[in-house]
Amino acid sequence: MTDTLTYPDVVQLAVPFFIAAILIELMWIVLKKRGGRYETRDSVTSLLMGAGNVASGIVLGFIAYGFFMVLWQITPFDLGTSWLVVVVCFVLDDLRYYWVHRFGHRIRWVWASHVNHHSSQHYNLTTALRQTWTGTFTFMMVVRAPLILLGFHPAMVLFCGGINLIYQFWIHTEAIGRMPRWFEAIMNTPSHHRVHHGRNPRYLDSNYAGVFIVWDKMFGTFVPELESEKVDYGLVRNLGTFNPIRVAFHEWVGMFRDIVQPGLSLRERWMYAVAPPGWSHDGSRDTSETIKANHLKRHPEDRGSPGFNQNAS
Amino acid sequence: MPLGVLITLVVLGIAGIAALTWALGLAKPRRFANADEARLAFAREYPETPVHDVVLCQNASAALLNTAHGPAVVWPMGADSTARLLAEAQVDVAEGNLRIALPDYTAPKITLQLDPAEASLWAQQIKETR
Numbered sequence A: 001m002t003d004t005l006t007y008p009d010v011v012q013l014a015v016p017f018f019i020a021a022i023l024i025e026l027m028w029i030v031l032k033k034r035g036g037r038y039e040t041r042d043s044v045t046s047l048l049m050g051a052g053n054v055a056s057g058i059v060l061g062f063i064a065y066g067f068f069m070v071l072w073q074i075t076p077f078d079l080g081t082s083w084l085v086v087v088v089c090f091v092l093d094d095l096r097y098y099w100v101h102r103f104g105h106r107i108r109w110v111w112a113s114h115v116n117h118h119s120s121q122h123y124n125l126t127t128a129l130r131q132t133w134t135g136t137f138t139f140m141m142v143v144r145a146p147l148i149l150l151g152f153h154p155a156m157v158l159f160c161g162g163i164n165l166i167y168q169f170w171i172h173t174e175a176i177g178r179m180p181r182w183f184e185a186i187m188n189t190p191s192h193h194r195v196h197h198g199r200n201p202r203y204l205d206s207n208y209a210g211v212f213i214v215w216d217k218m219f220g221t222f223v224p225e226l227e228s229e230k231v232d233y234g235l236v237r238n239l240g241t242f243n244p245i246r247v248a249f250h251e252w253v254g255m256f257r258d259i260v261q262p263g264l265s266l267r268e269r270w271m272y273a274v275a276p277p278g279w280s281h282d283g284s285r286d287t288s289e290t291i292k293a294n295h296l297k298r299h300p301e302d303r304g305s306p307g308f309n310q311n312a313s
Numbered sequence B: 001m002p003l004g005v006l007i008t009l010v011v012l013g014i015a016g017i018a019a020l021t022w023a024l025g026l027a028k029p030r031r032f033a034n035a036d037e038a039r040l041a042f043a044r045e046y047p048e049t050p051v052h053d054v055v056l057c058q059n060a061s062a063a064l065l066n067t068a069h070g071p072a073v074v075w076p077m078g079a080d081s082t083a084r085l086l087a088e089a090q091v092d093v094a095e096g097n098l099r100i101a102l103p104d105y106t107a108p109k110i111t112l113q114l115d116p117a118e119a120s121l122w123a124q125q126i127k128e129t130r
Helices: A015-032 A040-074 A083-106 A108-118 A140-150 A154-169 A181-186 A190-196 A214-219 A244-260 A266-274 A288-298 B003-023 B035-045 B116-129
Strands: B051-056 B063-067 B070-077 B080-085 B090-094 B097-101 B109-113
Touching: A015 B003, A040 A140, A040 A154, A040 A244, A040 B003, A083 A108, A083 A140, A083 A154, A083 A214, A108 A244, A108 A266, A140 A154, A244 A266, B035 B051, B035 B063, B035 B070, B035 B080, B063 B116, B070 B109, B070 B116, B090 B116, B097 B116
Parallel strands: none
Antiparallel strands: B051 B063, B063 B070, B070 B080, B090 B097, B097 B109
């Protein structure tokens, strides 16, 4: 069994490319006066979140890797290191990404980590780097367990995850409209991912894909970007701070305050951790379902159109 | 990649992009064109909350709203905006600025640079209507 397999840390190696691409996009927007927006404090916050994500990976990465290596010792399977195995691993890890990402929007405990990626009201390449500092604490590494147990080496799985993350960098832009039709049909693109970052009721909880948009089409969460409805970026209730510490931890703080408030049953405390974001014991807050339903009360003509044909009453 | 090289790249990258966007004039905070624009900015955050009245401040950097849930404020977040209801707000005026403290981890302190007389008036109105 291969124990000492190593792959390059592709995310760290991509840092110079990230910086160069951001500069190119920024100059493109300034010179062409179209294709997106930049704002100093928003960009700096996003970049600091990215730096913190790399730092947290260096400090806490051993937890997930240790867990994976324990699984690797347990499993009787070893699929080897051929390129075909790497390709299969990449596709399956992207399926894993889809579900982790979907959990990230539908389970508050996981949303508490992921929310900061959606906290910018801008959508440019710096937004791609606005990544979590607290991913380890979601325990979503368990979703990778089947891959390890099937015989994919932990280093290969993490390598594929890194490539996945790098792929997703370039789709965080308004400078690219639509890709060729065949590409839009199979791959995640700027257009598809703009929808995912939308706070419009129509676009909430859609397009969870990392690399292959086919997962959303298979599992019923795909919503196309409509010419008639420009994407409005950010959170349903936008933050009133650029402080990276508050950006990183605000939903954790909110969740723990909800969990420990007096007078709740154990079930209600549990639901504050695992129910979808916006769930409340007294129904005083809005989930994405109630936001969509409220929108349809104001705009019944939208019923049955993309983004309103599932779970919307 | 050696850690020292990575840290240098990250620090220089962040500082360089911050300096460039600032030099390109991309650090200017949003200004509201009129009260209706401020009302729309509030509705973007609280679409279900009826608004009775909107007062835009003299320098157009913020608006005080009278809503069905009490006073509220809209203010710039960089080139964009956000809003909060002020039912639980503590307000005071210091050095001509209106300072609002909220029990809200995502917007704990809001400082609005207003005309001193306007700041006092807004503080009084928030206290009376919350």
